[in-house]
Amino acid sequence: MTREEALAGIVEVLKTIKMANPKGLKNITEESDFIADLGLPSTELINIVAKAEDQFDLEFDDDDIDDLGSKVKDTVDLILKTAEAN
Amino acid sequence: MTEPNRKAWLASDPREILLHGPSKIYLDHHWWFYPSTGIVGSYEVQAKDVHDHFGVFRGVDMIESAGQTGVSACSMLFAYIDLKSAPEVQQRFIMAFLGLGQAVFHDFVEQGETLVNVCAIHQYKFRQIRFSAVVYKAHEPAEIAPYFAHLPEDQLGVAPVPESFKKVAEFTDFIGRAINRNKI
Numbered sequence: 001m002t003r004e005e006a007l008a009g010i011v012e013v014l015k016t017i018k019m020a021n022p023k024g025l026k027n028i029t030e031e032s033d034f035i036a037d038l039g040l041p042s043t044e045l046i047n048i049v050a051k052a053e054d055q056f057d058l059e060f061d062d063d064d065i066d067d068l069g070s071k072v073k074d075t076v077d078l079i080l081k082t083a084e085a086n
Numbered sequence: 087m088t089e090p091n092r093k094a095w096l097a098s099d100p101r102e103i104l105l106h107g108p109s110k111i112y113l114d115h116h117w118w119f120y121p122s123t124g125i126v127g128s129y130e131v132q133a134k135d136v137h138d139h140f141g142v143f144r145g146v147d148m149i150e151s152a153g154q155t156g157v158s159a160c161s162m163l164f165a166y167i168d169l170k171s172a173p174e175v176q177q178r179f180i181m182a183f184l185g186l187g188q189a190v191f192h193d194f195v196e197q198g199e200t201l202v203n204v205c206a207i208h209q210y211k212f213r214q215i216r217f218s219a220v221v222y223k224a225h226e227p228a229e230i231a232p233y234f235a236h237l238p239e240d241q242l243g244v245a246p247v248p249e250s251f252k253k254v255a256e257f258t259d260f261i262g263r264a265i266n267r268n269k270i
Contacts, residue, residue, distance in 0.1 A: 043216075063266070066265075
């Protein structure tokens with residue numbers, strides 16, 4: 001899986017998150033921040049990564065989520081790391 | 087979670103599970119629990135809880151009681167399922183109450199009355215739990231145990247509650263999480 005594919009999958013996930021700021025959804029990059037740029041509460045990050053698990057058919061480790069930052073690139077890294085390990 | 091483990095946990099004392107000090111625990115018993123469905127706990131309001139507050143239990147403490155039922159007890163339980171060791175869980179995690187949607191109060195609760203927190207779990211993922219709660223006061227506390235002992239998993243919030251239960255509050259979108267102490 002490439003970073004571009006991971007990012008595209010995250011964008012698809014974000015389209016299903018009702019609380020995401022529509023303006024923020026238009027220009028998502030790896031540097032976008034779920035909280036600052038998309039207006040999401042920090043508790044919603046769990047929902048995003050849970051949906052990303054389904055999107056990519058992966059299973060993230062609880063401890064990895066403890067370390068997860070709020071930028072899109074952090075979730076991209078997590079997806080690639082988990083996919084590589086599988 | 088095996089059935090024997092579920093029953094053993096239900097029989098456990100919340101004071102041994104919660105990290106709060108004794109004066110801040112608002113949960114006496116667990117009555118019902120299915121990890122993917124919900125959890126039920128109760129608390130009898132004490133004199134200390136209504137002191138300097140018109141003889142009634144504060145709404146914020148009612149939220150805390152429901153929160154302890156759902157957030158603390160459930161987060162602890164789920165972590166316990168993973169780690170198989172309550173002391174290790176208490177060493178590694180702090181149970182944090184992160185958010186609440188709407189709180190609606192229908193009635194008040196006085197000293198000596200028993201609250202029943204019926205928490206419906208909507209999501210548990212990565213040690214974060216999201217649930218809603220309906221709080222009753224049980225005019226006949228002796229009815230609590232038999233009612234929940236025979237309540238099937240698919241009937242929480244569906245089957246009618248005993249007539250002696252009076253709804254006092256409803257809380258939506260509770261969110262809590264077991265946070266690793268090393269990450270704070």
